[in-house]
Amino acid sequence: MQPASNVRYSSLSWLVLAAGLAYLCRNAVGVAESTIRSDLGLTLEQSGAFMGAFFWTYAIFQIPSGTFAQSLGSRIGLTVFAVVWAVGTLAIAGSTAFWMLLSAQLAMGVAQAGLFPASCNSIGHWMPLAQRAIACGVLAAGMQVGAVMASGLTGGLMDSFGWRGVFVLFALPSVHWAIGFFCYFRNRPEHSPSVNEAELKLIRGAELEGQPANNKPESPLCWITICKSPVVWFLCGQQICRAAGYMFFASWFPTFLQETRGISVQNSGYLQGLVLAGTLAGGILGGMLADWIWQRTRNLRISRSVLGASCLATCGVLILVAWFVTSLPVAIGLLSLGSLFAALAGPCAFSATIDIGGKHVPQVFGLMNMTGNFAAASCPILVGWLFSRTENWNLVLVLFAVVYLLGALSWIFVNPAKSILKSENKA
Numbered sequence: 001m002q003p004a005s006n007v008r009y010s011s012l013s014w015l016v017l018a019a020g021l022a023y024l025c026r027n028a029v030g031v032a033e034s035t036i037r038s039d040l041g042l043t044l045e046q047s048g049a050f051m052g053a054f055f056w057t058y059a060i061f062q063i064p065s066g067t068f069a070q071s072l073g074s075r076i077g078l079t080v081f082a083v084v085w086a087v088g089t090l091a092i093a094g095s096t097a098f099w100m101l102l103s104a105q106l107a108m109g110v111a112q113a114g115l116f117p118a119s120c121n122s123i124g125h126w127m128p129l130a131q132r133a134i135a136c137g138v139l140a141a142g143m144q145v146g147a148v149m150a151s152g153l154t155g156g157l158m159d160s161f162g163w164r165g166v167f168v169l170f171a172l173p174s175v176h177w178a179i180g181f182f183c184y185f186r187n188r189p190e191h192s193p194s195v196n197e198a199e200l201k202l203i204r205g206a207e208l209e210g211q212p213a214n215n216k217p218e219s220p221l222c223w224i225t226i227c228k229s230p231v232v233w234f235l236c237g238q239q240i241c242r243a244a245g246y247m248f249f250a251s252w253f254p255t256f257l258q259e260t261r262g263i264s265v266q267n268s269g270y271l272q273g274l275v276l277a278g279t280l281a282g283g284i285l286g287g288m289l290a291d292w293i294w295q296r297t298r299n300l301r302i303s304r305s306v307l308g309a310s311c312l313a314t315c316g317v318l319i320l321v322a323w324f325v326t327s328l329p330v331a332i333g334l335l336s337l338g339s340l341f342a343a344l345a346g347p348c349a350f351s352a353t354i355d356i357g358g359k360h361v362p363q364v365f366g367l368m369n370m371t372g373n374f375a376a377a378s379c380p381i382l383v384g385w386l387f388s389r390t391e392n393w394n395l396v397l398v399l400f401a402v403v404y405l406l407g408a409l410s411w412i413f414v415n416p417a418k419s420i421l422k423s424e425n426k427a
Contacts, residue, residue, distance in 0.1 A: 014180075016142035019142035029051055031268070045385070054106070058373045062114075062365075062366035065114025074185070081115055082174045089108065089170055091107065093165070140350065147280075151254075155269035226363075235352060241410065247375070282311075310408070316408065
């Protein structure tokens, strides 16, 4: 028998690269924040507002943008999104006032909102069930590669090109990606002449036991069914906690180091990159671990919910321990390890939306990510407000430790195998 082709890995690579480029553009703002604030004469509250602005439109447009990409196909949808977020990044470079920064961030949020709903939908089309968690983990790792690159490169490049030049440099690769993606990507494996029958059978044959592949046309999504599903409530709950916790590290963490430890802008970017490197490793390891557990237990709840809860609880404990540590290397090490454990839960959440969503993955993922990003949008504002009134950054660490522990509690009530939406999709 002819061996299966490997086109699915090439298709996944395009999605992972898009995730990296998106995070490269969005995370550079955190490192450059103090310089932009000084250059444009912004207040702490204004800085928090413009850093959080991205996440308001990013949250609001999760479902509309995901539906847009689903209706036109990921090939067209993601191409449009990449071009628009590149233009938004260039607009940041040209900003001379607070309202211009705010507008650019809002536009970038709209452009990137459909990226991950569309990507998870494509993973559902292209990857067999036994490989979906690792595929989601690699996608999450792609985000963190972009975030780490932004942390490691932004400070140094600012010395040579200024903060405006950095955003110009970071915008250009997304345009090149959009051209290549449109030329080579296909929405489904059936549409690619390079996919042979063996690979197509591998992708379509790895369904849950007793659940044959469903090739019926997509039925309208009943939003009442979603709103009545406790599984969806708690899936959104863990996302709220994970997103808020991650956002502290992606936005205010360099400033936290600058204010509490006297670290330079460039070195704070490097240390932020170290913490985000834990997130990078966690995304890949979390996907591998979730797939390994599923292959041995055939239990979605253990491989998604139990794993996710355990990882977020461990993260919360590590952050609490870091609160008592005075040594910078030890504290950074604990926070990096904590971010790794938080990231282990990421592939669980991504793959759970595929398990739950069936033919409506963009909408279910979009809803989950929308609620999480409302929390992410509020986080920079809340931190700026809290510090301006307490001048106590350590209080912020305790707050986010509690947030991660609440996320662990939410995971306990998520059972993808018994989802109401899953039953509706099988009907």
